[in-house]
Amino acid sequence: MTKLSRLLVGAAALLLLVLYFLPLWQVRLVAPQYPEGLGMHIHINTVTGATETDLNNINGLNHYIGMQRIEADAIPELAVMPWIVAVLAASGVAVAVAGRRRPLFAWVTAFAALAVAGLIDFWRWEYDYGHHLDMEHAIIKIPGMSYQPPLIGSKQLLNFTATSWPDLGGVAAGVAFALAVVALVITLRSRRLVAGRVAA
Amino acid sequence: MFLLLCPLNRVDATMTTNVRKLLLGVATAGAAGLLFYACATPGKTTDLATGDAASKVYVAPGSYDKYYAFLSGGYNGQIGVYGLPSGRLLKFVSVFSQNPETGWGYNEESKPMLQTTYGMIPWDDSHHPELSQTDGVPDGRWLFINGNNTPRVARVDLTTFETTEILQIPNSAGGHASPFTTPNTKYIVSATRFSVPIPNADVPIASYKQNFKGTLSFITADQPGKMDIAFQILLPGYNYDLGHAGKGPSDGWFFFTSYNSEQANEKLELNASQNDKDFIAAVNYKAAESCLAAGKAVTTPSQYYHNTMDEKSHQAKATLMTSVQMLTPASCPGMVYYMPTPKSPHGVDIDPSGEYIVAGGKLATVIPVHAFSKMQKAIADKAFDGSVDGIPVLKYASTIAGEVQKPGLGPLHTEFDGKGNAYTSMFISSEIVKWKLGTWEVLDRMPVFYSVGHLMIPGGDSKKPWGQYALSLNKITKDRYLPTGPELSQSAQLIDISGDKMKMLLDFPTIGEPHYAQALPAELIRDKQVKFYKLAENTNAGVVKAESEGGITRNGKRIDIKMAAIRSHFAPDNIEGVQVGDTVYFHVTNIEQDWDIVHGFAVLGAENSELIMAPGATRTLKWIPKSTGVFPFYCTDFCSALHQEMQGYVRVSAAGSNVPLMANTSPKAKAQVARMKASGAAEKSSHGMAGMPGMSGG
Numbered sequence: 065m066t067k068l069s070r071l072l073v074g075a076a077a078l079l080l081l082v083l084y085f086l087p088l089w090q091v092r093l094v095a096p097q098y099p100e101g102l103g104m105h106i107h108i109n110t111v112t113g114a115t116e117t118d119l120n121n122i123n124g125l126n127h128y129i130g131m132q133r134i135e136a137d138a139i140p141e142l143a144v145m146p147w148i149v150a151v152l153a154a155s156g157v158a159v160a161v162a163g164r165r166r167p168l169f170a171w172v173t174a175f176a177a178l179a180v181a182g183l184i185d186f187w188r189w190e191y192d193y194g195h196h197l198d199m200e201h202a203i204i205k206i207p208g209m210s211y212q213p214p215l216i217g218s219k220q221l222l223n224f225t226a227t228s229w230p231d232l233g234g235v236a237a238g239v240a241f242a243l244a245v246v247a248l249v250i251t252l253r254s255r256r257l258v259a260g261r262v263a264a
Numbered sequence: 265m266f267l268l269l270c271p272l273n274r275v276d277a278t279m280t281t282n283v284r285k286l287l288l289g290v291a292t293a294g295a296a297g298l299l300f301y302a303c304a305t306p307g308k309t310t311d312l313a314t315g316d317a318a319s320k321v322y323v324a325p326g327s328y329d330k331y332y333a334f335l336s337g338g339y340n341g342q343i344g345v346y347g348l349p350s351g352r353l354l355k356f357v358s359v360f361s362q363n364p365e366t367g368w369g370y371n372e373e374s375k376p377m378l379q380t381t382y383g384m385i386p387w388d389d390s391h392h393p394e395l396s397q398t399d400g401v402p403d404g405r406w407l408f409i410n411g412n413n414t415p416r417v418a419r420v421d422l423t424t425f426e427t428t429e430i431l432q433i434p435n436s437a438g439g440h441a442s443p444f445t446t447p448n449t450k451y452i453v454s455a456t457r458f459s460v461p462i463p464n465a466d467v468p469i470a471s472y473k474q475n476f477k478g479t480l481s482f483i484t485a486d487q488p489g490k491m492d493i494a495f496q497i498l499l500p501g502y503n504y505d506l507g508h509a510g511k512g513p514s515d516g517w518f519f520f521t522s523y524n525s526e527q528a529n530e531k532l533e534l535n536a537s538q539n540d541k542d543f544i545a546a547v548n549y550k551a552a553e554s555c556l557a558a559g560k561a562v563t564t565p566s567q568y569y570h571n572t573m574d575e576k577s578h579q580a581k582a583t584l585m586t587s588v589q590m591l592t593p594a595s596c597p598g599m600v601y602y603m604p605t606p607k608s609p610h611g612v613d614i615d616p617s618g619e620y621i622v623a624g625g626k627l628a629t630v631i632p633v634h635a636f637s638k639m640q641k642a643i644a645d646k647a648f649d650g651s652v653d654g655i656p657v658l659k660y661a662s663t664i665a666g667e668v669q670k671p672g673l674g675p676l677h678t679e680f681d682g683k684g685n686a687y688t689s690m691f692i693s694s695e696i697v698k699w700k701l702g703t704w705e706v707l708d709r710m711p712v713f714y715s716v717g718h719l720m721i722p723g724g725d726s727k728k729p730w731g732q733y734a735l736s737l738n739k740i741t742k743d744r745y746l747p748t749g750p751e752l753s754q755s756a757q758l759i760d761i762s763g764d765k766m767k768m769l770l771d772f773p774t775i776g777e778p779h780y781a782q783a784l785p786a787e788l789i790r791d792k793q794v795k796f797y798k799l800a801e802n803t804n805a806g807v808v809k810a811e812s813e814g815g816i817t818r819n820g821k822r823i824d825i826k827m828a829a830i831r832s833h834f835a836p837d838n839i840e841g842v843q844v845g846d847t848v849y850f851h852v853t854n855i856e857q858d859w860d861i862v863h864g865f866a867v868l869g870a871e872n873s874e875l876i877m878a879p880g881a882t883r884t885l886k887w888i889p890k891s892t893g894v895f896p897f898y899c900t901d902f903c904s905a906l907h908q909e910m911q912g913y914v915r916v917s918a919a920g921s922n923v924p925l926m927a928n929t930s931p932k933a934k935a936q937v938a939r940m941k942a943s944g945a946a947e948k949s950s951h952g953m954a955g956m957p958g959m960s961g962g
Contacts, residue, residue, distance in 0.1 A: 100859070117796075117857035124831065124856070128906075203906060 065163045065251050072247035073168060077156025079240040083108045083149050086233035089186065090114075091213055093122065095223040105231055106186070108145040110136040129211055129222075130202025131193055141185055148178060156244070165251055172244045179241060187215050312711070312768040320760060321770045323350040328790070331722050331783045333735065334393040334407055335756070337361075338777030341388040343409060343420065348722070348733055348783060349758055351772030359418050359427045360388030360411045364873035368427075371875055372579075372849065372884035373804070377571045379582035380414055380432050389413045391440060391779040396485070400447035400511040400727030404788035408443040408452050408485065415439030417454055417483060419491065422789045428573045431491040434566035434588060435462045435479045441507040441520055445485065447727070451494060451549065454481040455504035455520050462498065463566070472529035476501035480520060481588075482549060489572045495556050495589045496564075497600065499545065500653045501527055503536070506611050506677075511727050512618030514636040516550040519621055523608035537627060541604040541660065544612055544623060546639060548599055555596035561589035577803040578881050594654035601643060602652060603634055604660045611677035611718075615686065615701055616727050620665060622686060624675040631675050631688055633704065635665035666704040671697050676717060677780075679724030681731030681761055687724075689716040689736065696736055696759065698766060710766040712757050714740040721761065722783035730785060734759045734766070737778045744771055754778060795859040797880030804882035806851025811835035816927040823848045825914075825927065828855045829863040829877060831904040834897070837912030841925035844892055844918055850875070853882040864900030867914065874900045889916040 065073075087105035092114075094101040102122050103114025111134060113119035123133045136142055152175060159167045194212025199205060204222070213219060213226040220226075230238060323329055329347025332354070337344055341361030345354045362369030362378070369378050369386060378384050388411035395402035407420040415433035420426065433439050438457030445452045459476040461467050467475045480497040484490065502522040510517035525542045528535030555561065564587060571582045593600045603621075611624035621634040641647075642662035649657045674692030681687065685707065688697050694715050698708040718737045722730040736759060741752040753773035760767040799809055808814050811828045814836045823846045828835045834852070842848055852865045854877035865875040867887055875883040889895065899910035917923045 121856075121858045124858075 065165060065168060065247070066254050069168070069247035069250040069254075070160045070163050072243045072250070073156055073171070074160035076240040076243040076247070077153045077160065079236050079243070080149055080153040080156065082236035083233045084146070086236065087112070087231040088234045088237065090229055090231040092227045092229075093224045094227075095225070097223070104134070107142075107233070108149055109142050111139070111142070126211075127201075128203045130197035130199055130205075131211060132196070132198070134193065139189065145182075152178065165255065168248060168251060172248050175241055175244055179237070183215060190215065314767070317760075317767065317769045321349040321351070321758065323347065323352070328786060330786060331730075331733070332786055332789060333720070333722070333781055333783035334395070335737070335774055335778035335781040336390045336393050336409060337775065338391065338754075338779050339389050340776030341390050341411065342776065343390065343393060343407070344775050344778065345425065346756075346772075346774070347786075348735070349769065351756065351758060351770055353775070355425055356775070357420055357425050357427065359409055359420065360385075360390055360416065360430070362386040362873075365876075367873050367875045367883060367885075370873035370885075372886060373577075373882070374573070374580055376580040376582035377427065377430055377573060379569050379571055380416070381434075381567045381569060381584075382414060385414050387413075388416065392442060392444070393780060393782045394443050394445050394452065395782045395784060396449040397445055397447055397726060398449070400515075402723055402726055402782065402784045402788070404784055404792075405449075406485075406488070407782065408445065410439050410442035410454060412438055412440050412457070415442070415454060415456070417443040417452060417491070419485070419488065421488070423792050424794045426573070428575070429489055429491055430569075430571045431483060431493070432568040432570070433481050433483075433493070434568040434585075435496060435564070435590075436481065437464075441480075441504050443483070443485075444507045444509060444518075446509045446518070446549075447511045447515055449486045450484065451482045452485045453507055453509075453518060453520075454483065455479070455507055457503055457505065459501035459503065463564075469529050472501060473527050476527070476529070478502055478504050478522075479590075480504065480507075480518075480545070480547060482518075482552070491570065492585070493568075493588045495552060495561055495591055497547065497552065498590055498592045499600070500525075500655070502543070503532075504545070505609070508612055508614045508725060510614055510618055510636065511616075514614065514618040514621075516548060517636070518547045518549055519612045519614065520545045520547065521605070521609040521612045521623065523610075523626075537608060541606050542608055543602040543657070544605045544609060544621065544634070545655075546601045546603055551599045552591055552596060555591055555599060556589055560595045561591045562595075563587050564590040574803075576801050577805070578797070578883075579804060592654070597654075600655045601639070602655050602657045603639065603663050604649070604657060605634075606630065606632055611675075613678040613680075613686075613725060616680050616682050616729060618727075620701060622678040622688075624677055624688065626674060626676065626691070628675065629670070629673075631668035631671045631678070631699070631704075633665045633667065633701075634663045638665060639663045666702075668697075668699050668704045668706065671699065671706060672709070677719060679719055679721040679734065680729050681721060681724070682729035683731055685731075687719060687721065687734055687761065689719040691715050691717065691739070696734060696766065698761070708765050710736075710759055710768060712736040712738055712759075713744055713755065713771070714738055714742060718778075718780040720781040720783060722785070730783075732760070732762050733769075734761045735781055735783070737774075737781060739777075741773075745773055795879075796857055796861075797878060799853075799855055799857055799880045802853070802880060802882060804851070804853070806849070806853070806884055807882045808851075808853050809855065811855070812929060814927060814929065816841065816925050818846075818925055821846050825850050827852045827865075829853065829865065829899065829910075830855050831861065832899075832906035832910045834865075834899070834910065834912045836927035836929055838915075838928045839912070839926065840915040840917075841923050842889060842914055842916045843921055843923075844889060844916060846889065848887045848889065848914075850885045850887065850897075851882055852877055852885070854879050856880070861903060862901045863903050863910070865897060866900050867897040868895045876901060889914075892916050892918050 087107045089106040091104045102118045105112045159171045190212050194210045211221050214228050218227045331348040333346045333348045335344045343357040358368035390409050394408045396406040415436040419429040421428045433454045436456040437460040439454045440457035441455035443452040456478045459478040461475045462477045478499040482494045484494050503524040505521040507520040523542045524536035566588045573580045605623045607625040607627040609623040609625045613622045642658045647659045647662035649659045672690035672693040676689045678688045696710045699706045716736045717739050720735045736757040738755045741755040744755045758770040808826045808828045816825050854863045856879040870887045875885050877883050895914045
């Protein structure tokens with residue numbers, strides 16, 4: 065690993081610590097009656113409303129369609145995620161200190177795998193909330209209608225336009241991943257250069 | 265002559281104005297001034313609003329007005345809040361009168377606000393809104409308003425637009441000269457319009473001159489919830505009409521107009537109009553403070569109520585006060601001086617610099633302007649013209665700075681644009697007259713429809729007017745709008761005063777009878793509005809913070825039902841065990857925490873109003889069922905798509921029946937209880953409601 069790539073991996077690892085302070089993902093809901101919108105922030109350890117009362121209001125509205133209450137305590141992943149991020153950040157620092165190529169490959173691969181797994185898990189929760197409705201107590205029942213918000217982008221759910229997007233923590237994690245990939249590319253290119261010089 | 269000229273009113277507005285100017289000159293010079301009223305009343309002048317008037321008042325859908333304007337409701341006892349320049353009604357604030365629309369004065373929480381020593385008074389006549397000021401400029405903290413009939417002053421919190429405090433004024437009858445503020449809202453004032461025996465007593469009315477007195481009250485106002493009468497000043501038995509505080513150089517002084525210096529007690533229309541001059545009372549309230557500190561005031565037993573609304577419980581409390589500190593001019597020399605002022609002066613208005621004191625002599629042919637600097641010199645020189653009850657009377661010539669000649673007929677009130685101009689309302693000649701401070705020349709006239717009382721420029725009574733618009737608050741409406749029978753709404757007119765010439769922009773109807781108004785730029789209060797009350801901070805004795813906390817308790821013949829309201833149901837919504845002979849209190853809490861999600865509550869046959877609950881607030885309705893049966897209740901404020909489903913039933917059984925107390929909980933409430941238990945965060949839900957403070961009897 066070059067000095068630059070070691071610095072980049074170190075920076076990427078430290079950037080992950082942002083996730084302890086800023087939310088990973090956000091969902092915004094806008095309707096004719098809610099021009100100011102309602103918002104939900106998904107942190108690595110909890111789910112909160114964009115304001116003090118938003119989450120409660122979203123849950124209040126969701127009772128019409130029989131959706132389960134969105135509560136952090138009901139999502140076990142939120143208890144595990146802080147540890148996963150901690151291990152990922154610590155191992156990233158270790159990779160930077162060690163400066164060896166192989167651990168770098170392993171770290172970037174693990175990062176990518178965890179990111180994909182996280183997104184799939186998030187999608188599964190969205191699917192679960194959107195599809196597994198309490199039809200016995202639902203007030204609005206539309207055959208065939210589900211209320212799964214998109215993973216990323218916008219979707220119309222009855223009167224609400226739901227928009228899902230990475231929040232600042234998610235952006236930081238994305239930047240961290242990009243830095244790690246750049247570090248990987250630099251390392252790969254330097255190896256090729258070294259190999260070329262040997263061949264010459 | 266006027267028979268010939270009057271028809272011209274209907275021909276050409278420009279020409280009419282010129283003719284009217286000419287006529288005004290003739291009429292003011294002549295003796296037949298009042299006859300002229302018949303002619304000066306202008307006809308249809310829809311063409312007065314010219315050019316781009318429409319675009320100047322148009323506020324596009326979704327856009328905001330530039331100013332909040334607060335118009336007193338007059339005999340409806342309330343306040344109307346309008347946007348300017350559009351004239352759109354934004355809100356109706358309940359103050360001195362019961363309002364079944366909001367439950368103000370009907371629900372148990374607000375009833376104590378209307379308590380007085382005369383009992384619970386369900387109505388008043390509110391005249392003068394007054395914005396709180398900092399350094400002589402409206403600051404958007406509070407709005408004060410007076411109750412004229414049963415003298416009171418009220419404070420409205422401008423973060424919630426709710427009345428939070430009402431103070432009764434003792435030793436007073438007719439709190440008209442009120443609640444004008446000092447430049448930092450240290451005091452607001454109230455002066456008695458009707459002199460009465462003080463303390464009130466059973467005396468012959470004809471003994472007016474011996475027994476009747478007036479009072480001026482200075483009320484501490486800069487601490488919310490702590491209004492109190494700092495001191496009262498006992499004055500001769502005249503009618504005290506209006507007042508304004510000095511500012512700048514005249515800071516520390518307060519000026520009140522008086523009329524009926526004749527001290528007539530019958531047919532005042534004639535008998536109080538005899539003297540050539542009445543008085544402006546100039547009160548040095550700093551001197552009064554010194555006398556108070558020196559112990560020169562007499563502690564006078566006087567009963568009056570101070571009513572406050574608790575911001576957390578939303579429960580009002582009425583407290584009986586028992587004395588005031590009374591000062592007399594004789595015991596405090598240098599505190600009060602009388603400035604003779606022509607013909608029953610009404611308004612007394614201080615220009616932004618604080619130097620000029622403008623009087624509106626209702627029957628005067630000039631607008632007299634006193635100068636504060638001249639008044640001080642006259643006091644120093646002892647330029648007195650005798651005294652009344654220990655009050656030195658200053659010589660008219662020694663205080664007068666100038667007179668506006670031929671201003672029109674019936675000058676009442678003056679406001680300022682901050683650019684050296686004054687605008688005076690003319691009741692009889694039905695116009696607003698613009699004139700220049702210092703030169704006293706009339707610059708422009710604008711006919712108004714009809715017979716303006718007060719006029720208002722945003723901040724126009726302050727140190728820094730926002731001199732863009734003037735609002736004419738007219739007393740007579742007649743043909744301005746589509747007719748609506750013998751009784752019509754009042755009429756307001758918006759005038760552009762930004763240029764040299766006034767431009768008529770807009771007519772709009774108002775509710776009640778606005779006397780005065782105040783306005784300020786919207787940004788001073790727009791962004792600090794409370795959107796909902798925090799449920800977590802609600803300390804009402806009947807509050808429920810979750811659906812699971814609802815329930816019913818009996819304490820003798822008293823039944824308390826605690827209920828949550830949330831889209832789109834009440835919890836509980838089926839209640840049994842109530843008996844004929846019980847007094848039932850419904851404590852309904854809107855547990856929503858979302859802007860503008862309001863719920864209402866009404867029950868069949870209640871001799872009461874509805875309840876309206878803002879999000880996070882609790883309101884209590886008293887209901888005495890008189891017969892057995894099942895009585896529905898429902899939400900009265902269209903809250904959601906299933907608003908029509910938001911209802912429930914109360915079963916009323918015969919006295920002594922063995923139907924047990926029952927209040928159901930919804931499946932949702934059950935789920936909530938289960939969730940709370942599971943998370944170990946189950947709040948203690950108290951159903952023991954006996955002996956709740958402030959809720960016994962009603």
